[in-house]
Amino acid sequence: MTSTYKRDYQTVDPKVEGSSPFGKYTEEYKSHKLPPKDDINNTRWNTYQKDYGKWRRNNPNAPSYKNYFVEPFYQLMRQSVLAHKMESENELGADIVAHLHISPKANKKFSDTFTSPVFSKRGNTTLEAWKCVARKGKFISVHSESLLTTIERVAGKGHKNWSKWLLKRYGWWRQ
Numbered sequence: 001m002t003s004t005y006k007r008d009y010q011t012v013d014p015k016v017e018g019s020s021p022f023g024k025y026t027e028e029y030k031s032h033k034l035p036p037k038d039d040i041n042n043t044r045w046n047t048y049q050k051d052y053g054k055w056r057r058n059n060p061n062a063p064s065y066k067n068y069f070v071e072p073f074y075q076l077m078r079q080s081v082l083a084h085k086m087e088s089e090n091e092l093g094a095d096i097v098a099h100l101h102i103s104p105k106a107n108k109k110f111s112d113t114f115t116s117p118v119f120s121k122r123g124n125t126t127l128e129a130w131k132c133v134a135r136k137g138k139f140i141s142v143h144s145e146s147l148l149t150t151i152e153r154v155a156g157k158g159h160k161n162w163s164k165w166l167l168k169r170y171g172w173w174r175q
Helices: 042-057 073-088 117-121 126-133 144-154 157-173
Strands: 016-023 096-103 139-143
Touching: 042 073, 073 096, 073 126, 096 144, 117 126, 126 139, 139 144, 144 157
Parallel strands: 016 096, 096 139
Antiparallel strands: none
């Protein structure tokens, strides 16, 4: 399951921040392999190439473009590039946009699989490796179990119905 949306909020200073969250349930990546460059789908290659170049200028630790064309790194790249583009274009008035990744703690098939060899040198898990690639403060990863508890704690009275709905629908997430 993947969901993408942006939620704006005003910070203490006059900046508007937003996030481009990415929710991840269990998927299997072990059999995925990075294809040779001449075997990469041209549509996939061309879709993000220009925006990737702009994102990479701000991410000196990012590997070359060809290393992203296997899941889950392709998904992570797309989401980070999207967040960067939203921020660059001041979409919906947002001055700052971060990529928020949400996945269950037990999703080892996601977190412990390195389908693109260059990333295995950057961390012990997929998310540790991605934190090395993403611009500081622009990638946030939380476990879904922690997210629900945090939302419940900070939602406040004005969002009580939303909090109840989340608990009813995703109560299994709770730690």
